[in-house]
Amino acid sequence: MPVNATGPADAWWSRAVVYQVYPRSFADSNADGIGDLQGVIERLDYIAQLGVDVLWLSPVYPSPHDDNGYDISDYQDIDPLFGTLDDFDRLLAAVHERGMKLVMDLVVNHTSDEHPWFTASRDGGPAGPRRDWYVWRPACDGMRPGTPGAEPNNWGSFFSGPTWTYDETSGEYYLHLFSRKQPDLNWENPDVRQAVYAMMRWWLERGVDGFRMDVINLISKTPGLPDGAVHEGDRYGDGSPHYICGPRIHEFLAEMHREVFADHPRRLLTVGEMPGVTVEEARLFTDPARREVDMVFQFEHVGLDQGPGGKFDVRPLKLTDLKASLGRWQTGLGDTGWNSLYWTNHDQPRVVSRFGDDSPAFRERSAKLLATVLHLHRGTPYVYQGEELGMANAPFASIEDFRDIESLNHHAEQTALGADAERVLAGLRRRGRDNARTPMQWDATDHAGFTTGTPWIAVNPDHRTVNAEAQLADPDSVFHHYRRLIDLRHTEPALTHGDFQMLHPDHEQLYAFTRHDAASGTELLVLANFSGADLTVDLPEGWEHSETLIANIPATTALTARHTLHPWEARVHRCRT
Structure with a gap:
């Protein structure tokens, strides 16, 4: 059934696109090998040229950096690695001068053990x-x-x-649900909650435009903290039923809204990262009438390529599973709430290597296809730095090349248990978080224009050919394809208000759907061939004379009732009803 677009579709963020900056890896202004706020300021025009509306800044607070800044030791300052509060204020002013908003990362399930x-x-x-x-x-x-x-x-x-x-x-x-240096706060204590709310108000008074809330649905735990079920082959119990969307989570978020966001003079953006959240729970979290959060990050679609051994047990993605998952979220939040749309972020590997084809023959084309499919769904798209260039996973040669605590701990634990070291490394290469954290590829120089010093993690060697300088000069690049998609998000009402209907849900290579906006009489058709071979498909009636809006291959032929798509080809067509 089509999805009816009601609810928050008129909110400013329903037409917006968010760009995530991971400051440590974005741009280094002082040659210490670590990105900083001044580096972000110097590259703001690049972000603005892409056309995005919001900059989401990963943590820049003081931290021992056990988990690269997600272990915070002071919520109301800037880590000297990144700069000063004055630098932050200059960044915020520069973002606002360019007509964009700035969203901070809020990490309040836990602090650093040095807080x-x-x-x-x-x-x-x-x-x-x-x-x-x-x-x-x-x-x-x-x-x-x-x-x-x-x-x-x-x-x-x-x-x-x-x-x-x-x-x-x-x-x-x-x-500590995460590192031993990330102790969990006790949200049952009202003094903790009030201290967190006071900190949030302090940042809003400083001028920030909202928060991305890290693992926010883990803050409420089942009283008594009972044991979790132990599954075959596991060393520990699965505690997730006792802390994912715990018994007071809706109460806590509603209280946060009342204390921090209600009646604020500026329209803010709140997005909750929520591992394990269901569609049914997400409807409650994002229902405007409940006043909790504007949208959630869900993890269902990024778990489809993992086997029973967990995150690093990599399995081939089945396109039918991806369509079923994303289609279920489109339907589930169609009449209440709102979707966040993303392929990757600082915690996920590069999508062109994961769901696309990062070979020289099809990297650009599949990167454009993935962008097209995502941005044509109903929801707010998020672009992670370098995604707009088609940046790929890095060729990590050994465990010494990794920096992330999750990968290092997993390698140590598994090899100590006797697992084959090369097999463990293979999983890390495919799914490790460091894939998203290699430096931004600005140009073809030795360190990709990221730093003139020694980068904290090695630059991907493919930066010689995949970099921003080259793509800005090429009107057919992945960067300019993203720019055109973002412009379409701003100008085409069917992307915000249109119904969503999946076509051919059981097809194993074709991702196809329509967006229909009755008010404007506009219907969009999205076709994407998720394979390296030609694909012939039967199209819905009436699309033979439609207008081509966006394509990742020059659309030299009109659609036909029985149409052949080239490998990794994506097309978006529009007709007036």
Whole structure:
């Protein structure tokens, strides 16, 4: 059935496109090998030329960088690696001068273990005034603290190992769903919540335009923190049913909205990153009447190419699975709520290597196809730095080339258990987060124009041919294809208001759908051949004389009732009804 477009389709962000900057890897202005705020300022005209509306800035707060800045030690300052608060204010002003908005990354499921809140919670002991700002528990009954199996429950961490670390000073364990240096805040404590809200208001008063909320649906845990089920072959229990969309999550987000966003004089953007969220939950989170968040990042489609062994157990993607997933989210949020549209970000590998074909023959064409399919769906598209160039996964030769804690911990754990080291590396090369974190490829010089120093992680050697300088000069480049898609998002009402209907849902190579806007009498047809061979398809009646809006191959022939698409060809057509 078609999807009816109602709800928040008139909000400014429904016609917007967001560009994510990962500052550490974007542009280095001082030759220390790490990107910084001044580097972002110097490259703002490039972002503006793309035509995006919002810049999402990954964390730039003070941090020990155990998890590359997602372990925050001070929420109201800038890490000297990236600059100063004055630099941030200059960046914010420059973004606004170019007619764009700036969204900060909000990481409040956890802090760094070097945050003053945590040091006070730890050093004050069980009776200290800030003890219950974090989640502390004694060892299991009858177990000696600090020994294997004495943890308060059996949950496994996202970053390998248990979710509990024993603190000898205070004699208890603290909870960390991620790294041991990222202790979870206790959102059951109203003082914690009020401190977070005060910090958020401080940034809004400074002029930021909203927040991307990191793993925000993990902040509410089931009381008692019960053990998780242990699946065959797993060392730890699956605690996710006890912290994904926990019992008070809607209460907490509604309170956050009242305390921070309600009646704000500027129209802000709030997007919640929510691993494991279902369509049904997302309808509640994004229903405007409930006043929680504007949209969510869901993870269903980026888990379709993993096997039973988890993230690094890579399996070929089935296009029918991808269509079923994205189509379900289009339908599920069609009459209530709103979709976030993304292929990649700082946590996902490069999409042209993942769902496309990064060979020299088809890299550009498949990168354009992937962009076309995503941007023609209903929702707000997100572009991750370098995606608009068709940047690909990096050729990591050994574990020494990786920097990400998730990859390093996984390699250490699996090889210690006797797993084949080369097989472990193969999974990391395909799915490791460092693929998205290699430096932005500005030009063909030695370090891709990212730095004149030594980059913190190696530049992908393909920057000699894949870089912004070359693509800006080529009107047929991936960059300019993204620019045309973004312009279409701003000018074609059917992309915001139009119904969505999937065509040929069981076809294993063809991704096709329509967008129909009754108010303007406009219908769009999207055709994409997700394969390296010619594909002949039967089209809906009446499209033979339609207008070609966008194509990744010069559209020299009109559509026919039985039409042949070239390998990795994508076309968007428009007709008036």
